[in-house]
Amino acid sequence: MSHRNRRHPITVDEPIRRIEAGPWAIELLPGAAYSARYVATQSAIGFAFDSQRGVHAIGSDRIRPFDAMPNGLAFVPAGCDVLSESPMGGEYLRVIRTDGKTLAGDHAFNNRIDPQAIHLASRMRSALLQASLEDDWESWALGLAERVEGHEAFTHQGSITGSRMRLLDEFIDAGLDSPLGVPAMAQLLGLSEGYFMRAFKLATGKSPHSYLIDRRLAKARASMRDTTDSLSQIALACGFNSQAHMTTAFKQRLGVSPAQLRTDSRHSSATDKQHSSI
Incomplete structure (x- = not known):
């Protein structure tokens, strides 16, 4: 859930792709090792395209190992203490509202599987990789925010731990x-x-x-x-x-x-x- 500090690879690194649309800032962070520690000044929505693992402490002083499932929706509320590190990382979408309005929700979560969120995040990634005049950023960001609020989304690993x-x-x-x-x-x-x-x-x-x-x-x-x-x-x-x-x-x-x-x-x-x- 962070604006992550990335290590430089051997040759050419994919850039962090960012766009601002209305009250939204949207970033696509490429898969790479990262280490970050911060207090969230604004609530943020995240989406992990890849499985990731490392250690984190989200809203807590206890550092624990984490496994982020692929295609998992995540949320960090404003004011939340965040520490997150991963030796490999993974491609990650980050969406924040920049006009001071907070997003609904006061509890951090991750690994929430939601088919509509997967669809929206995939469209946003494609648009960030190759922008076009038909991109509908505000609508997509609002739709993803609604999935954070929605009760239909769920976290379920079952046998695939x-x-x-x-x-x-x-x-x-x-x-x-x-x-x-x-x-x-x-x-x-x-x-x-x-x-x-x-x-x-x-x-x-x-x-x-x-x-x-x-x-x-x-x-x-x-x-x-x-x-x-x-x-x-x-x-x-x-x-x-x-x-x-x-x-x-x-x-x-x-x-x-x-x-x-x-x-x-x-x-x-x-x-x-x-x-x-x-």
């Missing part, structure tokens, strides 16, 4: 360059395929297949940032059949091609370096 999610992430990441499927993932957790698919959808709001694509995209974006490998090399290393297959997945999920995303990141990095040398 944080520790099981960690085990599954490690298994997926280690085998992304080879075929992966539901049978292998279910067997890893000792669950039947049908039960695993239902439990996973309940815990993350997405199917295992959809999540597997998300992990491939996340690894591809990290490789684009941290290496100088060609896009065709990255595609094969991340389990895509070809560069064209990877490009299609990028456009469908993120609204932008990998080539454009890499070009934009390099341009942003060069601009930052010029500003820092002035």
